[in-house]
Amino acid sequence: MAPAAPRLVLGLLVLSLCCEACKKVIFHVPSELEADTLVGRVDLKECLQSAEFISTTDGNFKILEDGSVYTTSALSLSAEKKTFTILLKDIQEQVEKKIYVSLVEEEKKTQTQKTRHARDTVLKRTKRRWGPIPSVMIENSLGPFPLQIQQVQSDTAQNYTIYYSASGPGIDQDPKGLFYIERETGNIFATRAVDREQYPSFQIICFATTPDGYSPEVPLVHTIRIEDDNDNAPYFTQDLFEFCVPENSKPGVVVGQVTAEDRDEPYTLHTTLKYRIVSQNPPITPAFSLHGDTGVISVLLPQLDRELVPSYTLLVEVRDMAGQPFGLCTTGTVVVKIEDTNDNAPSFKQIQYETRVEENRVNVEVLRVSVVDLDEPGSPGSGAVYEIIRGNDDQAFEITTDKNTNEGILCVVKGLDYESAKQRVLVIGVNNEAPYLLAPHSQQLSQSTCSVTVHVLDVDEGPVFKPCLLRLDVKECEDIGTAIGRYVAEDPETGNSEGIRYRIPPGQCNWINIDDKSGEVRTVKVLDRDIGEMRRGQCNITVLAIDRNNCAYLSPKGDIPFGIYDIPVSVMDNGGKVGESTVRVNFCDCVTPTECDGRSRQLSGGNVTLGLWAILAMILGSLLLLLILITICGCCGRGVMHRQVTDDCANHNLIISNTEAPGEEVMDQNIIPLQNTCDQGGYGVKTGDQQTFEVVKGRGHTLESVKGGGHQTLGSVKEGGGQTMMDTCRYSYSEWHNFTHPRLGEKVHLCRQDEEQKHSEDYLLSYNYEGKGSLAGSVGCCSDQHEEEALDFLDQLEPKFRTLAETCIKR
Known part of the structure; x- marks a missing residue:
């Protein structure tokens, strides 16, 4: 027989069953052998102690566990030597051994031997007639022990002395000592109780032999069956059963199945199980049914609503003996979760x-x-x-x-x-x-x-050109100043063009300009198709439309040091496009914008030392003021301007020193006020762009201006409708200031330069209207004072001013 297939161990070592040959066995037998004839006995344990499988290479022979060799059919040696092999295997130890058996025909014997041989032959040829029915022993038997469970007896015992023996599980194998057989009677006894679930049956081999060792009977394989006792309650295969079922499922829909087992003998009442639902939580209308034989759970309630009951807990029972009250039972738990379906609209x-x-x-x-x-x-x-x-x-x-x-x-x-x-x-x-x-x-x-x-x-939007692209045709060699069209924009909020200003950015075609108010386009050069950008016959020009609200303002926040700052500015249009640029700002506390160099100055308080130029500026300022007073009084004396001057008129014409009242609102389009500069400290902010915005806080007044404006006279200051102001003695402070300040500034500027053409640190300061209620009254020569007694204060003046006083006295 070939070795068994090799087995891989530890991934590297291959083991195989090793075959070893034990000693050879020779049996002397007659030349003719009938079936079920004992040939001899082999000591198997001597060859392999723990043989698990016993087989032969010749199907005409069989071998029992005790080593007895029998024929399975009638044989004739025919004076030939018959050989076969007995194979013994131990699977656990990976061992296989062989016993070689040879059958040799017996030699001729004497008459006495023949007589004995004939008797033995008769015994050996006797058919097996001792086969009792299987024995039955009730499990968990209470005894008394030893308990007789069966008797085996050979028919040959009628003629010969027979001794009985047995081997197998329960006798000389585990559980050893459970059974034994009486040698003379063949009675089989049990020594203790047996658990059927552990040992459902035993198969033992019974032997019948004569005192001289011959076996007149084939060994008997006897079965001892352990009869079941209902000593095991059924049990569920899971501690907890969990199932899911969609809400609103129809009755009869299978939810799941519970299963149970019983260790007692199958196909008996001891293992015939029945299922039932003991209780349901929540204890409302029963929602499920349980099939008693199969354990299948189905929907019973037609309206399972997850929003009302999201899950159910069932206590189920399984009982053997087909559910009879005396059967053994066990309970289990089933949780049925109700799955959500979209049965609720949002x-x-x-x-x-x-x-x-x-x-x-x-x-x-x-x-x-x-x-x-x-x-x-x-x-x-x-x-x-x-x-x-x-x-x-x-x-x-x-x-x-x-x-x-x-x-x-x-x-x-x-x-x-x-x-x-x-x-x-x-x-x-x-x-x-x-x-x-x-x-x-x-x-x-x-x-x-x-x-x-x-x-x-509503958001303030920039003006929009309609159309966004305008084509203007112009003839070559037109005169300078020829109007070629008009390009205007509308304010989306108002639907008109009021207040919109137009300009053409630098760097484009320089042969036209546009009126900043009307949007009228005129030529500024004679057009020639043969030169410059006009060689293509056309020129694309971008026109900017700016409304009053398109101005951006910078005001400093918090207490920040004076100096020059680079401020990043982002501008976003309606389409979400963002442009970024940097604006350089000089933040200082200078009173005169032209001297805003970023160096910190003392705003108020402390000791002030006046230099030579400061004293000179004060003298020149006083002389200039005196000159103005003389001029005005002279006009009043000659009767050229006949006007009555009241206290209010003094406010409009003369700048009374040390006033704290605010100046009047400036509405001229060339002056752009900055918001909250006075309230937030009003320090100067100077930006280097096309237009320079300056806010300077002086001592006692606020001066606001936009550089780049044209010259104007006091009489050219216009009101809302563009008409020249003709009202006598009704000039506002702003009008007076705008007329006099630039001229005074220029004169003082020239006077205050030193030999290096640098400005003096001190200069003439401007003062504001102080308000009504002065004890001295107005010093205007045109004031409404008809009685000379009101001019008594002139007597207290210095000699230099008496001439001025005499000039102003009404003649």
């Missing part, structure tokens, strides 16, 4: 919403709406899907779902126009991710909607 918490958004804003969130859905949170049955049903024909709005909060996020994706529509009304609907399933006995629901009113907030 509904808005509010049916009306209002929100606001600035016009031209893009990609901004304007509102969040929320819904109520009774389905399981986080499931497709509760996931909200929002849509804009009405009011979004231009696709200016978009609504999405926040997966974390299930809210609808309404956003503006296209800029809104306040001038076109001051509000938008949207109708928003909501559905679920999963399709809606109608619950039994319920009515179809309509889609939940809400209305959203979006108020569009």
Whole structure:
């Protein structure tokens, strides 16, 4: 016999069954052998102690566990030598051994031997006639022990002395000593109780031999069956059964199956099981049924509502003996979870919403709406899907779902126009991710909607050219100053062009200009197609339209040190395009803008030392003031300007020193006021751009101006309609200031230069109106004082001023 297949051990070492040959065995037998004839006995344990499998290479022979060799059919040696091999295997130890058996025909014997041989032959040829029915022993028997369970007896015992013996499990194998057989009687006894679940049956081999060792009978394989006692209760295969079933499932839908087992003998009442539901939690109408024989759980209640009861807990029982009351039973737990289906439609918490958004804003969130859905949170049955049903024909709005909060996020994706529509009304609907399933006995629901009113907030927009591209045709060699067209823009808020100024940025075609107020385009050069940019026959020019609100202002915040700062400025247009640039700002406390060099100065208080130039400036200022007074009084004396001067007129004409009242509002278009400069400290801010903005806070007044304005006289100051002011003695402080200050400044500027053409540190200061109530009254020569007694204060003046006083006395 070939060795068994090799087995891999530890991944490297290959082991195989080793075959070893034990000693050879020779049996002397007659030349003719009948079936079931004992040939001889082999000592198997001497060859292999722990043989698990015993076989022969010749099917005409069989071998029992005790080593007895029998024929299985009639044989004739025919004077030939017959050989075969007995194979012994131990699988656990990976061992295989062989015993070689040879059958040799017996030699001729004497008459006495023949007589004995004939008797033996008769015994050996006797058919097996001792075969009792299997023995039965009740498990857990109470005894008394030893307990006789069976008797085996050979028919040959009628003629010969027979001794009985046995081997096998329960005798000389585990569990050893459980059974034994009486040698003379063949009675089999049990010494103790047996557990059928551990040993359901035993097979022992019984032998019958004569006192001289011959075996007149083939060894008997006898079965001792242990009869079952219902000593084991059934048990469930799981500690906890968990099943799921969709809500609103129809009755009869299978939920799951519970299974139980019983260790008692199969196919008996001891293992015939029955199932039933003992209780249900919550203890409401029974929702499930349990098949008694199969353990299948099915839906019983036609309306399983997850929103009312999300899960059920069942206490189930299994009982043997086909469910009879005297049967053994065990209980188990079943949890049935109700799966969510989309049987609840979402509904808005509010049916009306209002929100606001600035016009031209893009990609901004304007509102969040929320819904109520009774389905399981986080499931497709509760996931909200929002849509804009009405009011979004231009696709200016978009609504999405926040997966974390299930809210609808309404956003503006296209800029809104306040001038076109001051509000938008949207109708928003909501559905679920999963399709809606109608619950039994319920009515179809309509889609939940809400209305959203979006108020569009007006934002100051820049002017817009209409059309955005204008083509002007002009003839070559036209005269300079020829009007070739008009290009105007409109304010989207007002729909007109009022207050819009126009200009052409530098670096473009320089043969035309545009009137900054009317937008009229005129030539400034004679056009020639053969030179410069006109060789192409045309020139593209960009025109800027600027309204009053397009000016950006810088005001310092907080207490920051004086100095020069580079400030990044971002400008965004309506289309969302952003441009960035840097503006250099000189932040200082200088009173005169031209001297704003960033160096810190002392604003007020402390000791002030006047230099030579400061004293000279004061003297020149006094002389200039005296000259003005003489001029005015002279005019009054000659009767050229007949006007009555009151205290208020003094306020308009003469700048009374040490006043704290604010100046009048300047409305001229060439003066651009800066917001809150006086209230926030009013220190000078000077920017280096095409226009220079300056705000200087002096001692007691605020001076505001825009460099680059044209010269003007006091009489040319105009009011709203563009008419020249002709009212006598009604000039405002601003008008007076704008007329006198530049001229005084120029004169003082020239007088205050030293030999190196540098400005003196001290200069003439301007003063404001101090208010009414001065004890001295007005010093104006044209004041409304008719009585000379009111001029008594002139007597107290110094001699140098008496001449002036005499000149001003009414003649």
